[in-house]
Structure formats: C-alpha cells, structure tokens
Amino acid sequence: MDELSPQPILDGELLRAFAVFAEVRNFSHAAKQVGLSQPALFERVKRLADHVGAPLYEKDGRTLKLTPTGVRIAAFARDMLTRTGRLAGELKGETAESVTLAAGEGAYLYLLGPALSRFLATDRALLRVLTRGGPSAIEAVQSGEAHLAVGVFDLVPGGVVAKDLVxxxxxxxxxxxxxxxxxxxxxxxxxxxxxxxxxxxxxxxxxxxxxxxxxxxxxxxxxxxxxxxxxxxxxxxxxxxxxxxxxxxxxxxxxxxxxxxxxxxVTYRLLMRRDAPRSEALERLVSLVQSTAGTASGAE
Incomplete structure (x- = not known):
C-alpha cells in the first residue's frame, strides 16, 4: 500500500452498515434496512471488526449483543451520521432535529409526561422514544442509540454524565x-x-x-x-x-x-454521554425534564 495514501481505518460505508446492525442486532433485518444482502452486510461488519482489531458483537443465548468495543464503535458511527445529517440539512435550509430518549415504563407513565407534552407542543424537533430500563437504557446512551436516558441507575459508567432528577x-x-x-x-x-x-x-x-x-x-x-x-x-x-x-x-x-x-x-437520574454531539432540541428536552420531574411525580 502507498504510505502517502493510507486506507481509512474507519470507512464511512462500514460505519453506516454497523450503525443499523447495532440498533436491531439482527443481520437479516439490518440488511433489509440498508439495502444489502445478508452476506454483504455480514462481510461489512466483519471488515470493520478486522480494522479495529476486536470483535464488535457476541452471542448471548439466542440473541446478539454488542461488545464494549462494539458499543464504542456504534456510538462513533451514530455521531458521524448525526453530524453528517445535520450539516446536509443546514446546507438545504432545513433545521429539523431529532432527539431520542430511553426510559422504562414507570418513568414514562409517572415522571416524564409533562416534559414530553411541553416538548411536543413547542418544539419542531422529532422526538423518538425507546422503552428501555436499567442496563439496557445505559447501553442505549453509550452506543449512541439514545441521546439521553431516564431511570434509576445506581452505577453510572465512565464517560456518562448523570444529573439527579428526583x-x-x-x-x-x-x-x-x-x-x-x-x-x-x-x-x-x-x-x-x-x-x-x-x-x-x-x-x-x-x-x-x-x-x-x-x-x-x-x-x-x-x-x-x-x-x-x-x-x-x-x-x-x-x-x-x-x-x-x-x-x-x-x-x-x-x-x-x-x-x-x-x-x-430511589433516585431517578438523567444520563447523557459526555462526548456525544449536542443540539438545541436536546438541551431543551433536558431542561424540561429537569424542571418538571419534581412536579410530575408523587415523590416526597
């Protein structure tokens, strides 16, 4: 290989393919979403793993789960896609943003309702919600699948910022x-x-x-x-x-x-990845969650 023209270690197409796979954890479903055959998607994920020198997923019973390296690469890939999409939208004069929140059933029913209602009533950003509790919500933030998570988190991993709510x-x-x-x-x-x-x-x-x-x-x-x-x-x-x-x-x-x-x-906390891209819509949702958490709950 020409040393003056090295091949990029993290190829954009490989990252795009892996970002989709990381979300669904199923090669057949992910292949349909990205318009590839299952073998072609499998090959892209394998090439990416070879580039970084570590496995990106592993079997967990009948399902697949991301390895710690896979979680980091998924977050990097999603951040790249977010920044690319935001730039493309700005160049076209489009300002629509999206925010993804991960929380458990109880948090949605009894804690987050007022914040979500106000956000949807006053903000043009697309709000996506994931029903995830505990470790699953934390992983959604770590992997970039969610911008923020709300729940009872006793242990907060490194690289994640926690804000107490109620x-x-x-x-x-x-x-x-x-x-x-x-x-x-x-x-x-x-x-x-x-x-x-x-x-x-x-x-x-x-x-x-x-x-x-x-x-x-x-x-x-x-x-x-x-x-x-x-x-x-x-x-x-x-x-x-x-x-x-x-x-x-x-x-x-x-x-x-x-x-x-x-x-x-128990203490409900809001989690965000420390190095994740921020947007005005995300900051508005965070502010609403923080300001309404105490009044939304029946906590003492």
Missing part, C-alpha cells in the same frame, strides 16, 4: 380497605405475613424486597407475580396482596400508597 421513597401499595391504609407510614414488620406482589424472577425490585422480607425471619407465601408498576397497582387495588413500588407512582386504580422508611428511597 428522589422517591419506596412505598407499600394496597387496597383502600386494607388495615394498613389507616397508617401514614408502614413498617417493614407490617409486611410480615402479607401476600406480596413482586416483579418476575431476576428483576431488581423482586431481589430487593425479597431480601428485606427474608431478614424478618418469617415464612413468606408464594408471591403474586406482576410485570410493571401499573399491573402491580391494579392487583394491589383489587386486594390480591401488597406491592412495593417506587414513590413516583400515582395511586391509580384505587390503590393506596404508604412510604416504608426502612426500605429507603
């Missing part, structure tokens, strides 16, 4: 006819012997509450399983048992919420 107590939820409804706060010992409504196996809420109740040293009945705050609240209101939910939840469906001080509280 702290919410953990609360017991039950029907209005339940004896605990007469209390202003609930003790952990009050939950001994109660039929608990818990998240599915492996979720953080189930592990946390399970350990706390186990510390009481009392027999625990098999829990009622419910995936998501709305279903937990509906089951609690119907009298199926007692749920423990984040304090941002509103007591809909007739459920009553009471803080359990011994369980502590």
């Amino acid at each position: 702290r919410a107590p953990l609360c017991a939820a039950f029907s209005a006819q339940h004896p605990l409804a007469r209390k202003r706060t609930v003790k952990l010992s009050d939950l001994a012997g109660e039929r608990l409504i818990l998240a599915p196996e492996g979720q953080r809420q189930r592990d946390l509450i399970g350990r706390a109740i186990a510390s009481l040293g009392v027999p625990v009945a098999p829990p009622v399983e419910a995936d998501g705050w709305p279903l937990m609240l509906a089951f609690a209101a119907a009298g199926l048992g007692v749920a423990v939910v984040n304090g941002i939840c509103r007591p809909t469906w007739g459920a009553v919420l009471r803080p359990v001080p011994e369980l502590g509280s």
Whole structure:
C-alpha cells in the first residue's frame, strides 16, 4: 500500500452498515434496512471488526449483543451520521432535529409526561422514544442509540454524565380497605405475613424486597407475580396482596400508597454521554425534564 495514501481505518460505508446492525442486532433485518444482502452486510461488519482489531458483537443465548468495543464503535458511527445529517440539512435550509430518549415504563407513565407534552407542543424537533430500563437504557446512551436516558441507575459508567432528577421513597401499595391504609407510614414488620406482589424472577425490585422480607425471619407465601408498576397497582387495588413500588407512582386504580422508611428511597437520574454531539432540541428536552420531574411525580 502507498504510505502517502493510507486506507481509512474507519470507512464511512462500514460505519453506516454497523450503525443499523447495532440498533436491531439482527443481520437479516439490518440488511433489509440498508439495502444489502445478508452476506454483504455480514462481510461489512466483519471488515470493520478486522480494522479495529476486536470483535464488535457476541452471542448471548439466542440473541446478539454488542461488545464494549462494539458499543464504542456504534456510538462513533451514530455521531458521524448525526453530524453528517445535520450539516446536509443546514446546507438545504432545513433545521429539523431529532432527539431520542430511553426510559422504562414507570418513568414514562409517572415522571416524564409533562416534559414530553411541553416538548411536543413547542418544539419542531422529532422526538423518538425507546422503552428501555436499567442496563439496557445505559447501553442505549453509550452506543449512541439514545441521546439521553431516564431511570434509576445506581452505577453510572465512565464517560456518562448523570444529573439527579428526583428522589422517591419506596412505598407499600394496597387496597383502600386494607388495615394498613389507616397508617401514614408502614413498617417493614407490617409486611410480615402479607401476600406480596413482586416483579418476575431476576428483576431488581423482586431481589430487593425479597431480601428485606427474608431478614424478618418469617415464612413468606408464594408471591403474586406482576410485570410493571401499573399491573402491580391494579392487583394491589383489587386486594390480591401488597406491592412495593417506587414513590413516583400515582395511586391509580384505587390503590393506596404508604412510604416504608426502612426500605429507603430511589433516585431517578438523567444520563447523557459526555462526548456525544449536542443540539438545541436536546438541551431543551433536558431542561424540561429537569424542571418538571419534581412536579410530575408523587415523590416526597
């Protein structure tokens, strides 16, 4: 190779192909989106991995997930496409921007509504929302799939900026006819012997509450399983048992919420990648989320 004309290590076409693959994690679906055959897309991703000298994805059971290097390359590729698209739009006199937000179901239902409504009512930018919680939301920010994420993040990885939004107590939820409804706060010992409504196996809420109740040293009945705050609240209101939910939840469906001080509280945070491209639309959405978070929730 001519040393005066070296081949670029990160070829633009390879990056564009990988950006699509990184989003869907499926070669067949990604190939259709970029207008390539599956073997052609696979070859481009392989060439990119060869250029950077590290694998970009790996198998995780029946699915594919990005490696740490893949996450970094995906973020770089998306940043490149964002800047290219923004420049092309400016040259054409177009100013439309897009912002992508990743958050869990609870954050959308009980925390982010006012901010999203105001943003959509006053901003011309396209708002894209991803339903992602916990580690998935963090990875969406790290890989550039999302510009920002909102949720309960106990550990914030390097290269990511975290802004605290609101702290919410953990609360017991039950029907209005339940004896605990007469209390202003609930003790952990009050939950001994109660039929608990818990998240599915492996979720953080189930592990946390399970350990706390186990510390009481009392027999625990098999829990009622419910995936998501709305279903937990509906089951609690119907009298199926007692749920423990984040304090941002509103007591809909007739459920009553009471803080359990011994369980502590959780902090909802807004995350952004430190070196990600910023836009006016992104800054406006961040400002709205920060200014409305406290009023949107039922947190104390």
